[in-house]
Amino acid sequence: MMQDNSENQTIDMMLNMGPQHPSTHGVFRMELRIDGEKIIDVKPHIGYLHRGSEKLSEGEQYHQVVTLFDRMDYLANFNNELVYCMAVERLLDIEPSKRTEYIRVILCELNRIASHLLYVGTIGLDAGAMTPALFSFIGRDRIQTLFESISGARMMHNYFKIGGLKEEVPTDFVSMVKGIMPEIRQDIDQAEKLLTFNEIFLSRTKDIGVITADQAIDYGLTGPCLRGSGVNYDVRKSEPYSVYSDFEFDVPVGLDGDCWDRHWVRIKEMDESLKIVEQAINNLPDGDVESSLGRRLIRPSAGEVYVKAENPRGEIGVYIVSDGTDKPYRLKVRPPSFCNLSAIEPLLQDSWIADSVVILGSLDIVLGEVDR
Amino acid sequence: MIGRMLSYQLLCSDLDTGATVRFMSDYFQDAVSTLISLLTLFSFLAVMVLSLVWLERKALGRLQLRLGPTRTGPFGLLQPIADAVKLVLKEDIVPNDAERVIFWVAPIIVVISAFMLWVTIPFTPGIVVENLENMGLFYIGAVGVIGILGLVLAGWGSANKYGVIGGLRAAAQLISYEIPLIMVLISVAIVTQTFNLVDIVNLQSPVPFVLVLPLGFVLFFVAGLAEVGRTPFDIYFAESEIVGGPFVEYSGAHWAVFFLSEYINTFAIATLTVLLFLGGWSGPFLPSIVWLLIKIYAVILLIFWIRGTLPRLRIDQLMAFAWKVMVPLSFYLVVCCSVYVFYEMPWWALTVMSLFGLLAVGVIIYRYITAPARKVAEVRERLRSLQMTQEE
Numbered sequence: 192m193m194q195d196n197s198e199n200q201t202i203d204m205m206l207n208m209g210p211q212h213p214s215t216h217g218v219f220r221m222e223l224r225i226d227g228e229k230i231i232d233v234k235p236h237i238g239y240l241h242r243g244s245e246k247l248s249e250g251e252q253y254h255q256v257v258t259l260f261d262r263m264d265y266l267a268n269f270n271n272e273l274v275y276c277m278a279v280e281r282l283l284d285i286e287p288s289k290r291t292e293y294i295r296v297i298l299c300e301l302n303r304i305a306s307h308l309l310y311v312g313t314i315g316l317d318a319g320a321m322t323p324a325l326f327s328f329i330g331r332d333r334i335q336t337l338f339e340s341i342s343g344a345r346m347m348h349n350y351f352k353i354g355g356l357k358e359e360v361p362t363d364f365v366s367m368v369k370g371i372m373p374e375i376r377q378d379i380d381q382a383e384k385l386l387t388f389n390e391i392f393l394s395r396t397k398d399i400g401v402i403t404a405d406q407a408i409d410y411g412l413t414g415p416c417l418r419g420s421g422v423n424y425d426v427r428k429s430e431p432y433s434v435y436s437d438f439e440f441d442v443p444v445g446l447d448g449d450c451w452d453r454h455w456v457r458i459k460e461m462d463e464s465l466k467i468v469e470q471a472i473n474n475l476p477d478g479d480v481e482s483s484l485g486r487r488l489i490r491p492s493a494g495e496v497y498v499k500a501e502n503p504r505g506e507i508g509v510y511i512v513s514d515g516t517d518k519p520y521r522l523k524v525r526p527p528s529f530c531n532l533s534a535i536e537p538l539l540q541d542s543w544i545a546d547s548v549v550i551l552g553s554l555d556i557v558l559g560e561v562d563r
Numbered sequence: 564m565i566g567r568m569l570s571y572q573l574l575c576s577d578l579d580t581g582a583t584v585r586f587m588s589d590y591f592q593d594a595v596s597t598l599i600s601l602l603t604l605f606s607f608l609a610v611m612v613l614s615l616v617w618l619e620r621k622a623l624g625r626l627q628l629r630l631g632p633t634r635t636g637p638f639g640l641l642q643p644i645a646d647a648v649k650l651v652l653k654e655d656i657v658p659n660d661a662e663r664v665i666f667w668v669a670p671i672i673v674v675i676s677a678f679m680l681w682v683t684i685p686f687t688p689g690i691v692v693e694n695l696e697n698m699g700l701f702y703i704g705a706v707g708v709i710g711i712l713g714l715v716l717a718g719w720g721s722a723n724k725y726g727v728i729g730g731l732r733a734a735a736q737l738i739s740y741e742i743p744l745i746m747v748l749i750s751v752a753i754v755t756q757t758f759n760l761v762d763i764v765n766l767q768s769p770v771p772f773v774l775v776l777p778l779g780f781v782l783f784f785v786a787g788l789a790e791v792g793r794t795p796f797d798i799y800f801a802e803s804e805i806v807g808g809p810f811v812e813y814s815g816a817h818w819a820v821f822f823l824s825e826y827i828n829t830f831a832i833a834t835l836t837v838l839l840f841l842g843g844w845s846g847p848f849l850p851s852i853v854w855l856l857i858k859i860y861a862v863i864l865l866i867f868w869i870r871g872t873l874p875r876l877r878i879d880q881l882m883a884f885a886w887k888v889m890v891p892l893s894f895y896l897v898v899c900c901s902v903y904v905f906y907e908m909p910w911w912a913l914t915v916m917s918l919f920g921l922l923a924v925g926v927i928i929y930r931y932i933t934a935p936a937r938k939v940a941e942v943r944e945r946l947r948s949l950q951m952t953q954e955e
Contacts, residue, residue, distance in 0.1 A: 206724050214803040228728075228878055317803050319794065319875025325627040391795055391874045544728070545804050545877045 210239045214548035217558030233539040240562040248522045253489045261347040264560040269302040270502045272351035278498040278509040279353045282491040290478035292434040297471045300464040305334040306503035307457045310555045317552035330378025355482030396450035400550035411530040414505025415456040420448030426501040450553035528556040612826040616643040626871035653815035665720030670820040672713030677824035679706045687851045699760040704745045711737045721812035729808020733799035739885035740789035746893030747783045750900040764843030771842035778917040780840040787832035794870040833862040
């Protein structure tokens with residue numbers, strides 16, 4: 192930086208962004224090589240939030256691992272619990288009751304909305320608008336209050352059990368969900384209207400951070416990042432799990448694969464999630480949510496299983512190897528944020544410093560899941 | 564101010580009696596009175612800054628469905644004082660690698676330039692530190708630029724890469740937007756044929772200049788926003804990108820000084836907008852100082868409203884906006900004003916010319932800015948046709 196410029200040479204500057212930086216969404220660190228305001232090269236560094244969840248779960252009984260999954264993608268706790276519970280259920284070859292499945296889907300979709308609402312707020316902050324963040328937290332707060340009345344916790348619920356739920360939902364669950372639905376719709380509108388078609392926001396996100404469909408598939412992007420590039424791939428549609436085949440919903444797809452398309456896909460996804468919640472709450476079957484396993488220790492027979500599901504951030508996969516004991520022999524998670532983040536290098540090349548935070552924001556990573 | 568007026572009278576009596584020799588006591592009196600008026604100005608500005616801090620927090624809070632400060636005093640009125648006490652009591656950290664002298668001098672340069680601007684700004688014809696009769700506008704244009712130096716030095720001196728980027732951004736941005744700002748000052752001076760701010764306000768008594776020079780008003784307000792680094796032009800301390808830019812290493816009282824100068828500058832730009840375009844202190848019934856403050860706070864609320872609504876531009880978009888839109892428009896305005904003065908046209912002719920410029924170029928800007936939006940619309944159309952073909 193402070194070199195002798197006697198020959199009028201310009202040299203690149205290394206700019207360290209993170210792990211303490213307001214816009215790296217946690218403790219992500221980028222080493223940027225910049226020429227003026229342009230980014231030449233980027234070197235991502237991860238691992239600042241590594242807690243060894245995968246290794247830890249080898250020492251826990253199957254029931255206890257749910258807690259660790261809560262803490263991976265801490266913005267989509269229910270979705271994470273669901274995929275783990277589904278994996279162990281397949282390993283044990285049991286089926287939860289229909290009511291359990293419906294309640295799980297309702298909670299997962301509400302959680303998806305809450306997660307996307309937070310995304311709307313953070314992309315606004317990254318682009319320099321502070322108001323959408325505060326608007327979007329109103330809707331998110333409504334959903335979290337609902338979660339609190341159901342599971343007792345606003346974030347780390349630990350509510351899904353293998354083969355069932357921890358306990359029956361409150362008696363006014365249906366009326367509560369129906370009550371907040373129109374309010375959430377309003378909140379979504381309020382949060383995104385200030386942003387989505389704002390001219391400055393468009394000029395900041397349209398044609399920025401473009402990734403083509405082929406490239407996106409090569410890098411293993413999933414979720415809104417993949418669909419923003421125009422690939423119609425949603426695990427809920429292509430390989431329906433749980434009871435998703437019962438519901439009618441569309442998969443919104445972008446065209447250009449830029450930041451704005453990813454944004455738009457997420458906005459549209461919230462509407463689709465509301466549709467699913469509406470159908471599920473209207474057809475909520477009666478029955479028992481108690482797990483058929485009771486409180487017994489589980490000892491699945493030796494074998495392995497891979498289950499995938501659609502998280503707000505993309506496709507999450509859980510691979511469990513069982514050796515017949517009460518603890519998983521090996522547990523591996525395919526985190527969507529980690530795979531989405533791998534595309535940061537080509538995305539940031541030849542962009543502006545200001546764009547780097549917007550592009551990172553549009554990938555919508557959660558470091559808890561990247562590092563596990 | 565009282566001291567100033569007193570000394571003015573003394574000076575006049577001196578001149579009346581034809582005394583050409585002034586004694587040391589006169590100079591002493593002059594110095595004391597200037598000191599008193601400067602102290603009055605300082606305390607007035609400090610009170611204004613405190614009120615602005617409170618107003619900004621409260622107004623932004625209401626815009627964002629929050630309450631803003633409520634715990635400190637009635638309506639949180641004492642919040643700015645609590646903030647100030649906190650900032651002053653905080654540890655003042657100087658980075659090891661910092662250029663100590665530059666690091667310490669930079670905030671002083673910034674705040675002094677902010678204060679110097681105020682020396683010639685009149686609140687009413689009587690209340691002013693020193694109304695520079697032949698060079699008021701010139702002085703404002705000249706002194707306003709000094710603050711840039713402080714920002715660049717702050718960025719460089721703190722030996723932080725974010726600071727350096729921020730300082731250079733500040734230099735690029737402020738110098739670019741200084742040109743349309745000064746061009747608007749020049750066109751106002753051409754129309755009024757004076758640099759004297761009091762005269763400029765008095766000339767607006769039937770028709771405020773916002774009607775005569777609507778283009779000038781818009782240019783001045785936008786360039787002013789950029790000049791004080793307000794959203795959507797808060798690029799040089801962009802919180803989410805370069806973490807505060809030149810201020811990143813400052814803490815405690817030093818940071819408070821930057822903060823102070825930022826608010827003083829905001830207040831100055833609002834005041835100048837009112838003085839140059841909104842008729843200054845003129846208005847019915849109420850005392851003139853009340854009218855001035857009402858107008859200033861209206862403009863400031865507009866600035867806060869914009870801050871609560873818009874995202875931030877990118878540096879290249881910002882520079883393109885300055886050099887491709889603002890600068891040509893301001894040159895056009897100067898030409899319009901010259902033509903108006905040369906042919907002695909009625910004032911509405913200038914309005915028409917100014918509006919024409921605003922509209923004709925406005926359409927071009929609009930098309931330029933909305934290009935992404937139109938692309939989105941086109942994309943949606945394509946998407947819809949795609950879905951329809953799929954359904955068939």
